[in-house]
Amino acid sequence: MREGIHDSSSLFDLQHLQSLKFADNRYYDSQIPSAIGKPANLRYLNLSRNGFWGQIPIGISHLIKLTVLDLSENYLELKNPNLSMLVQNLTELKELYFDYVNLSAEKGGDWCKEISSSLPHLRALSLYSTSLAKLTSLSMIRLDYTNLHSPVPAFFANF
Template identity: 50%
Template structure:
């Protein structure tokens, strides 16, 4: 139902969704949008605002619970006024791509200043936002203010390591996406304490050290991507029954040892990518019982023996296997 002039002037609208409308005219602080004082949800995702800045008046929506400006072509400094949205539970300023000098950035205010008042935030998406000015203390900034955070998505934000121990305070985390940052650090053991963790993407982060096996054994974990971390060591553990793992991507890492027979316990596994690791030994027969498997890549490893039968894997559409010895 279209909004009437009376609706706009009285400010009774609580939700506004103009996503995917190819809006290109831009929004400035004089827009009629900012007369809607009662808004609790704003979604302007997937529009084309031609690298204009985010209007500072968004900070006046004091009742706002969700703000989604993702993939809309906004550019420049994220306004500090957004830190006034103290009721906010979801903030999405992410982009699918980095636009270089036209990307959104957090310099003044930086990440610390932006989130210090957003204590009710549960989901934070800042993928491809330039946060390089935060240096290495971004972990402390998050853990000091966002204790109820469930989704942390900061891929390609020019962050640096280490992954500080303060992150362990965020016990509600279920999604961690930090791919394409130069962390140059190991993954701390306490990541295995995130009992609600379902998604972890740390691909291309220049991780080092040994990956904690207990993270791979988390019953809640559905997606794990550690790809393109050539200096990351690790071993595949014993996989318990009834695990939730659906996608395991370890390509171009330095995982070694063998594939355990218990891999057959991962009944929900649909993607397994072990390409160009340092794995060896026999491919266990139990892999033939992974009936949900869609994609399998075992190429460029040192496996020996026979390839197991995948006849039960009726949905398998992509298979890349190494030359067995």
């Protein structure tokens, strides 16, 4: 077990920082620091494959210039803040990678509505092995007029 990065890190005082790739560090048993939202000019944030666990901090929603957010392959969940609270200010986001993020607290299709209404510039969305709400009662999926240019995600088969 390695120690993670802490709120007191001077890294978060770099106000002109635009890109932060802090991936593949394997900081198991640590959380994403709440101070992650301090670098106001951050456009690219990659915290993937670190072994972070727990709640995604609300501070990420303060990074209003973000165009790329990658939180993949950690042990993260969204409860409070929920997805709506997290993405409502991230209107410049073009790429969102939430592979393995637990979204099971999101109700039904609300996660999809929040993403489509809050992220108008989104071009890439990755939800590989994402724990969505258990939709065992799902009997209909409507995809008409969606202009799909790729195969329907395989996880639809599990509903």
